Amino acid sequence: xxxxxxxxxxxxxxxxxxxxxxxxxxxxxxxxxxxxxxxxxxxxxxxxxxxxxxxxxxxxxxxxxxxxxxxxxxxxxxxxxxxxxxxxxxxxxxxxxxxxxxxxxxxxxxxxxxxxxxxxxxxxxxxxxxxxxxxxxxxxxxxxxxxxxxxxxxxxxxxxxxxxxxxxxxxxxxxxxxxxxxxxxxxxxxxxxxxxxxxxxxxxxxxxxxxxxxxxxxxxxxxxxxxxxxxxxxxxxxxxxxxxxxxxxxxxxxxxxxxxxxxxxxxxxxxxxxxxxxxxxxxxxxxxxxxxxxxxxxxxxxxxxxxxxxxxxxxxxxxxxxxxxxxxxxxxxxxxxxxxxxxxxxxxxxxxxxxxx
Ligand SMILES: [Zn+2]
Numbered sequence: 001x002x003x004x005x006x007x008x009x010x011x012x013x014x015x016x017x018x019x020x021x022x023x024x025x026x027x028x029x030x031x032x033x034x035x036x037x038x039x040x041x042x043x044x045x046x047x048x049x050x051x052x053x054x055x056x057x058x059x060x061x062x063x064x065x066x067x068x069x070x071x072x073x074x075x076x077x078x079x080x081x082x083x084x085x086x087x088x089x090x091x092x093x094x095x096x097x098x099x100x101x102x103x104x105x106x107x108x109x110x111x112x113x114x115x116x117x118x119x120x121x122x123x124x125x126x127x128x129x130x131x132x133x134x135x136x137x138x139x140x141x142x143x144x145x146x147x148x149x150x151x152x153x154x155x156x157x158x159x160x161x162x163x164x165x166x167x168x169x170x171x172x173x174x175x176x177x178x179x180x181x182x183x184x185x186x187x188x189x190x191x192x193x194x195x196x197x198x199x200x201x202x203x204x205x206x207x208x209x210x211x212x213x214x215x216x217x218x219x220x221x222x223x224x225x226x227x228x229x230x231x232x233x234x235x236x237x238x239x240x241x242x243x244x245x246x247x248x249x250x251x252x253x254x255x256x257x258x259x260x261x262x263x264x265x266x267x268x269x270x271x272x273x274x275x276x277x278x279x280x281x282x283x284x285x286x287x288x289x290x291x292x293x294x295x296x297x298x299x300x301x302x303x304x305x306x307x308x309x310x311x312x313x314x315x316x317x318x319x320x321x322x323x324x325x326x327x328x329x330x331x332x333x334x335x336x337x338x339x340x341x342x343x344x345x346x347x348x349x350x351x352x353x354x355x356x357x
Contacts, residue, residue, distance in 0.1 A: 040181060041174070041177045041178045041181045041220055041221065042178070043132070043178055044120050044171060044174035044175050044178055045120060046112065046120045046121065046122055046128055046131075046175070047088075047089070047092075047119065047120065047121040047122065048121075048122050048128050049122050049125050049128075051089075051121075052088075052089040052092045052093065052121050052122075053089060053093055054092070054093070054096055054107075054108070054122075054125065055096060055097075055100070057100070057106055057107040057125055058106070059106045060106060060107060060124065060125060060126060060138050060139075061138065061139040062126055062130070062136060062137070062138045062139070063136055063137060063138075063139060063148060063248070064135075064136045064248040065136065065137070065148070065149070065248050065249075065250065066134070066135070066136065066137065066183045066184075067137050067149055067150055067151045067183055067185065068149050068150070068185060068189060068231075068251060068252060069146070069149065069150045069151070069185060069189040069190070069191060070150065070151045070152075070153060070176055070179055070180070070185065070189065070190045070191070071142065071143050071146060071150045071151070071152050071153070071191055071192065071193055071195075071196065072153055072155065072172070072190065072191070072192050072193065072202045072206065072207075072210065072213070073110065073142060073152060073153060073154045073155065073192075073193045073201050073202050074154070074155050074156075074157055074158055074159045074201055074202040074203045074206055075091075075095070075113075075154050075155065075156050075157060075158075076158050076200075076201065077091070077156060077157065077158065078157075078158070079116065079157045079158060079162055080116065080156075080157075082117075083115070083116050083117030083118075083165065083167065084117060085117070085119050087115065087116075087117065088113075088115035088117055088119035088121060088156075089119075089121070091113065091115055091156055092108070092113050092121045092123070095108055095109075095110075095113065095123070095154070096108045096123075099141070103141075105141050107123075107124045107125055108123040108124045108125075109123070109124070109140055109141035109142045109152065110123040110124065110140060110141075110142045110152035110153060110154040111123050111124055111127040111131075111137075111138070111140050111142075111151045111152050111153065112127060112151070112152070112153045112154070112175060112179075113153070113154045113155075113156070114153060114154070114155045114156065114168055114171055114172055114175060115156045115168065116156045116157055116164070116165050116167070116168050117165075117167055117168070118165075118167030118168050118170065118171035119171075120171055120174075120175050123140075123152070123154065124138050124140055124141075125138070126138045127140075127151075131151075131178075131179060131182050131183070132182070134182040134183055134184075137151070140152050142154070142193070143193055143196050143197055144197065145196060146196050148253070149252055149253065150191075150196075151179055151183075153172070153175060153176070155168060155172060155202065155206065156168070158203060159202060159203030159204070159205045159206035159207075160200060160203045160204050160205065161203075161204070161205060162205060163205055164205075164206060164209075169209075172213065173213060173216045173217060173220060174220075176190055176213060176217045177216075177217045177220035177221055180217055180221060181221060184318075186229065187214045187215075187217040187218040187221065188214060188226070188229045189231070190210060190213055190214050190217065191210070192206070192207045192210055194207060226355045226356050226357070227274075227356045228273070228274050228279075228354075228355070228356040229353065229354065229355040229356070230271050230353070230354050231251075231351055231352070231353050232269040232270070232271055232334065232351065232352040232353070232354070233251060233252045233350070233351045235256060235267035235268055235269050235337070235349050235352075236267070236268045236270065237256050237258070237265075237266070237267035237268070237349065238265050240258050240259075240265055240339075241256045241257065241258045241265075241267055241349070242256065242257050242258065243255070243256055243257075244256075244257055246286075247286030247287075247288060247316070248286075248317075249285075249286035249287060249316040249317030250286045250350055251284040251350050251351035252350075252351065255285065255286060255348055255349065255350035255351075256337075256348070256349040256350070257291075257346040257347065257348050257349070258339050258346065258347055258349075259339065259346060259347075260292055260339055260340070260341040260342075260343060260344065260345070260346075260347055261339050261340070262339075262340050263339055263340065264338075264340070265339050266298065266336030266337055266338050266339070267336060267337040267349035268333050268335075268336045269333070269334045269335050269336070269349075269352040270331065270332065270333050270334065271331070271332070271334050271354050272330060272331040272332075273327055273328070273329050273330065273331075273332065273354070274329060274356070275329040276302070276326070276327065276328045276329045277326070277327070277329075277356060278324050278325070278326055278327075278356075278357050279324065279325060279326075279327055279354050279355060279356055279357060280321065280323075280324045280354070280355045280356075280357045281299060281321075281322045281323060281324070281325055281334065281335065281352065281353075281354055282319040282320060282321050282322060282352070282353045282354075282355070283297060283310065283319070283320050283322055283350070283351065283352050283353075284316075284317075284318065284319050284320070284350050284351040284352075284353070285310070285312050285316050285320070285348045285349075285350045285351075286316045286317060286348065286350060287312055287313060287314050287315055287316025287317065288312070288313065288316070288345075289313050290313075290345050290346070291312040291313055291345045291346050291347075291348055292311075292312050292313075292341050292343045292344070292345040292346060292347045292348070293311045293312070293313055293343040293344075293345070294309040294310075294311065294341050294342060294343040295309060295310045295311075295312050295337060295338075295341055295343070295347040295348065296308075296309055296337070296338040296340055296341055296347075297309070297310060297322055297335050297336075297337055297338070298335060298336045298337075298338050299322065299323070299325050299334070299335045300327075300332070300333045300334060300335060300336075301325035301326055301327060302325075302326045302327055302328050303326055306323070306325065307338075308322045308323060309341075310322075312345075312346075312347070312348050313345070319353055322335075324357055334352060334354055335352060337349035
């Protein structure tokens with residue numbers, strides 16, 4: 001079980017906790033009930049499409065890759081005072097009708113809907129099954145460029161000047177924590193729609209609450225949120241580096257690859273660090289038996305370069321720790337994936353995560 005990348009990632013996220021069996025059926029919180037500190041985040045009672053009376057649909061695009069972030073939206077509908085379950089289910093049906101009949105989409109655009117009364121509902125069909133299993137996702141229609149990597153949550157209402165009701169806010173925390181747990185998404189990877197598109201969504205007030213949301217989700221997951229974390233998914237690399245979306249284990253839309261050769265032709269990852277200090281450096285790569293068994297990662301630490309070699313034939317699709325290094329503050333190169341490997345097979349440069357420790 002520890003070889004399952006999802007479980008390994010989730011274990012890492014939860015601070016080394018070993019989770020019991022039953023993840024696929026969502027019953028593991030029962031397994032762990034005797035250990036209060038280890039209690040998993042339960043499904044927050046998400047009503048399925050069948051429960052709220054969705055129309056049947058077809059032609060959905062389900063993919064094997066897991067999402068890497070959450071995007072928070074507001075529906076831009078009136079802040080109605082009917083906070084009943086019936087009102088929530090009516091809302092879900094009206095959104096589906098609008099998205100199918102007016103927008104011409106195959107189904108509801110977002111993955112989940114959170115009503116003003118705090119009723120959480122499945123949006124696009126199969127979103128709930130994927131979330132429960134922690135495996136793959138259905139491509140949504142809530143933010144261009146992010147639909148195959150971000151879970152979209154629509155919060156009923158308009159939050160430009162008004163606060164979301166407490167029930168809705170608390171349920172948003174519950175839902176995000178459950179999503180982060182099931183997909184091993186770091187709480188730092190919760191964003192607003194406007195972070196990826198020129199839009200008011202999710203409203204000035206709700207957007208300003210996103211730092212608090214990330215903190216609350218981190219607390220729910222029993223983790224101490226890092227003071228700084230950044231994911232770098234677009235290295236600078238020369239023309240001999242190709243781009244591929246071949247492997248479902250990739251982070252984000254694609255990754256870079258190159259043939260091993262004794263040349264200085266790295267794929268460089270650059271970040272702006274808030275201050276001089278120690279940072280944990282991790283990499284995410286898709287593994288393949290044909291990839292390189294000893295890919296050099298050259299870390300540009302303040303005390304000098306350190307090279308960490310990674311076997312990219314195995315253990316892909318998760319964060320792999322390269323170590324903790326001292327860096328100066330400000331904008332700087334963090335590391336380069338080098339082609340200078342004695343091993344055969346492509347060297348892979350996908351994503352790098354830098355976390356203050
Ligand atoms: Zn939006």
